[in-house]
Amino acid sequence: MKAPARLQTLIDEGLIDSVVRQLMSGKEAMVFVVRCGDDTRCAKIYKEATNRSFRQAVDYTENRKVKNSRQARAMAKGTKFGRQAQEAAWQSAEVDALYRLADAGVRVPKPFNFFEGVLLMELVTDADGDAAPRLNDVAFTPEQARAHHATLIAEVVRMLCAGVVHGDLSEFNILLAHVDGVDGPVIIDLPQAVDAAGNNHAQRMLLRDVANLRDFFGQFAPELRKTEYGPEIWSLYQKGLLSNDTPLTGRYVRNQSNVDLSAVMREIDDARAEDAARRLRMATAG
Numbered sequence: 001m002k003a004p005a006r007l008q009t010l011i012d013e014g015l016i017d018s019v020v021r022q023l024m025s026g027k028e029a030m031v032f033v034v035r036c037g038d039d040t041r042c043a044k045i046y047k048e049a050t051n052r053s054f055r056q057a058v059d060y061t062e063n064r065k066v067k068n069s070r071q072a073r074a075m076a077k078g079t080k081f082g083r084q085a086q087e088a089a090w091q092s093a094e095v096d097a098l099y100r101l102a103d104a105g106v107r108v109p110k111p112f113n114f115f116e117g118v119l120l121m122e123l124v125t126d127a128d129g130d131a132a133p134r135l136n137d138v139a140f141t142p143e144q145a146r147a148h149h150a151t152l153i154a155e156v157v158r159m160l161c162a163g164v165v166h167g168d169l170s171e172f173n174i175l176l177a178h179v180d181g182v183d184g185p186v187i188i189d190l191p192q193a194v195d196a197a198g199n200n201h202a203q204r205m206l207l208r209d210v211a212n213l214r215d216f217f218g219q220f221a222p223e224l225r226k227t228e229y230g231p232e233i234w235s236l237y238q239k240g241l242l243s244n245d246t247p248l249t250g251r252y253v254r255n256q257s258n259v260d261l262s263a264v265m266r267e268i269d270d271a272r273a274e275d276a277a278r279r280l281r282m283a284t285a286g
Contacts, residue, residue: 104162145220169209
């Protein structure tokens with residue numbers, strides 16, 4: 001196929017040889033299958049961030065580092081330069097997270113290059129070598145659901161131990177890949193990843209990520225709906241007791257004293273907003 005203008009730049013620079021086909025198009029990016037020598041990879045072209053709400057941008061970008069104070073001031077004022085800087089920071093956050101998590105052993109696509117708003121990375125495939133499906137397109141037996149859920153809980157822990165919270169983890173941004181003869185999940189879409197220690201919303205986002213996993217796999221293995229891995233994981237993390245090998249039970253006893261009603265109401269509002277977004281994604285996917 002004819003290369004889009006932004007991928008033609010990568011061809012001119014010798015970073016890719018040709019464009020095979022478009023893989024997907026979403027609100028934030030378009031993804032293309034490309035050839036690089038003998039390898040097949042994917043190229044993610046970021047779109048303008050016109051569909052993210054201000055609150056979402058503030059929540060996810062809180063305490064993200066920028067190159068200099070001029071950029072920080074411009075981003076705070078919302079100038080044209082500031083919006084461009086904020087978009088660049090949003091894109092580079094995914095690149096930074098991918099490298100960081102890959103180094104930590106998390107199953108994410110291997111990044112190769114980031115050039116002028118295009119992320120070149122590994123194409124995650126199924127057993128036939130085709131692009132791997134998202135979890136929401138696959139049905140599981142109870143045994144498979146329990147196994148994949150356990151794998152992803154371990155990946156959430158590994159991410160947190162590396163200082164990263166995905167921030168938008170669900171069945172829509174996890175692929176079911178085939179690696180070394182075994183099917184297993186690969187986590188994708190990380191532009192909203194947040195620093196666990198530096199973002200005040202990290203706890204809420206991690207709890208939501210883990211709840212999304214529980215609710216999805218709970219459709220196939222109902223006993224998972226009763227688990228509370230999210231609060232357990234965060235409690236261990238706060239106490240400095242969490243490691244990649246920490247045994248988890250899925251049980252958590254809450255402290256019933258000094259309830260913060262405003263925090264509870266925020267959680268309810270966030271849950272409603274997340275449910276509405278999930279229903280919209282499912283309707284769009286259908």
